[in-house]
Amino acid sequence: xxxxxxxxxxxxxxxxxxxxxxxxxxxxxxxxxxxxxxxxxxxxxxxxxxxxxxxxxxxxxxxxxxxxxxxxxxxxxxxxxxxxxxxxxxxxxxxxxxxxxxxxxxxxxxxxxxxxxxxxxxxxxxxxxxxxxxxxxxxxxxxxxxxxxxxxxxxxxxxxxxxxxxxxxxxxxxxxxxxxxxxxxxxxxxxxxxxxxxxxxxxxxxxxxxxxxxxxxxxxxxxxxxxxxxxxxxxxxxxxxxxxxxxxxxxxxxxxxxxxxxxxxxxxxxxxxxxxxxxxxxxxxxxxxxxxxxxxxxxxxxxxxxxxxxxxxxxxxxxxxxxxxxxxxxxxxxxxxxxxxxxxxxxxxxxxxxxxxxxxxxxxxxxxxxxxxxxxxxxxxxxxxxxxxxxxxxxxxxxxxxxxxxx
Ligand SMILES: [Zn+2]
Numbered sequence: 001x002x003x004x005x006x007x008x009x010x011x012x013x014x015x016x017x018x019x020x021x022x023x024x025x026x027x028x029x030x031x032x033x034x035x036x037x038x039x040x041x042x043x044x045x046x047x048x049x050x051x052x053x054x055x056x057x058x059x060x061x062x063x064x065x066x067x068x069x070x071x072x073x074x075x076x077x078x079x080x081x082x083x084x085x086x087x088x089x090x091x092x093x094x095x096x097x098x099x100x101x102x103x104x105x106x107x108x109x110x111x112x113x114x115x116x117x118x119x120x121x122x123x124x125x126x127x128x129x130x131x132x133x134x135x136x137x138x139x140x141x142x143x144x145x146x147x148x149x150x151x152x153x154x155x156x157x158x159x160x161x162x163x164x165x166x167x168x169x170x171x172x173x174x175x176x177x178x179x180x181x182x183x184x185x186x187x188x189x190x191x192x193x194x195x196x197x198x199x200x201x202x203x204x205x206x207x208x209x210x211x212x213x214x215x216x217x218x219x220x221x222x223x224x225x226x227x228x229x230x231x232x233x234x235x236x237x238x239x240x241x242x243x244x245x246x247x248x249x250x251x252x253x254x255x256x257x258x259x260x261x262x263x264x265x266x267x268x269x270x271x272x273x274x275x276x277x278x279x280x281x282x283x284x285x286x287x288x289x290x291x292x293x294x295x296x297x298x299x300x301x302x303x304x305x306x307x308x309x310x311x312x313x314x315x316x317x318x319x320x321x322x323x324x325x326x327x328x329x330x331x332x333x334x335x336x337x338x339x340x341x342x343x344x345x346x347x348x349x350x351x352x353x354x355x356x357x358x359x360x361x362x363x364x365x366x367x368x369x370x371x372x373x374x375x376x377x378x379x380x381x382x383x384x385x386x387x388x389x390x391x392x393x394x395x396x397x398x399x400x401x402x403x404x405x406x407x
Contacts, residue, residue, distance in 0.1 A: 002037050005046040006377045011361040012339040019051050023368035026399035031362050046372050050381045053362050054113025054369040055322045056349035059258040059279040059308030062103040062117040063096035063124045067313025075289045077207035078220035084313060096124040103320055104131040109391040110321035113369040118174055125160055134168035134397050138201050142180040144226055168398040172199040178241050179213045179221045183233040186250035193252045199353050200252050205241040206259040214244040246270040256352050263294055268301035277304040277352035282328040283317040284310040295333055306349040326386050338383040368399040
């Protein structure tokens, strides 16, 4: 199929005008400004529109949209967690499934074609046959109440994936966080991620309560954990959660770390060594009233930072709209421009997933995951897409084209 639009954003620093894209099945064959139809080729003409790579959201909980508007925002992380725990029984597998479908549709309409979504309840997947976006299901594990069986769950989920070959689905592994997953569990999942070549993600260095916990100090989190829990891997050491991972060698290469709010300069060496990426969720950050995100520190140390949305239970971003996250981020970072923010939604997360040859830019050999935006074409298209709040009119995930009615 040949798509002919007014402009095409190949990447933040490469714009084609007009913008033409040729793809076959799920793969991009050519991009340029002067592609002509081949005999018998289907042509989609999109005047007034700009083609762009779909955004990649590396931290979301698609199954938790049912928590929207149910929880009080505030600085107290442990109190928020207590509220989440009290609402979890209401989130039946049916509600979670409904939430996944709706949330992935919202995400797609706002330009996101790939999501790394934490899956805390695998029964959500029963009866689910597709999502609007490409989805990496990050199987989440804790070992608060005995040892989980990650190999078994991974095998079951692989079999489920095989039953739905047309869905653009992938797997990932995720120990929840240092206060719910021991370093032994971290290491075992890190080993599995390496062997199985799966992305590894975890909530890390999110709150001061978590930092107190890894320092072996009294933390409000203790009140939420089982009273019989013994953590031999937590000692009285003045360290950050990333320092705890470094000492215990808990992370595999290319770890994707959600939040990274509580860091020190000394953490940068380990993050660099592990080629780790940070996922910052600006609107969740604001929701919790956190101290400024240490972006300058990461940038100076050349640690990639991506943007995510987290869950509508702890953010005002109920529609998983990464454009809003980018604008919120830019509001707090006057030294960062739209082009840098664009990379945080496209090429940086593609690299974090080790999918840079497939995702994040529109280039030959990449996957046909693109979005068509109706935009004034006399502006910088990168800035115009991020500032736009209209839904995308056309989307394509894995070569499957969808036209969306404009409301
Ligand atoms: Zn989260």
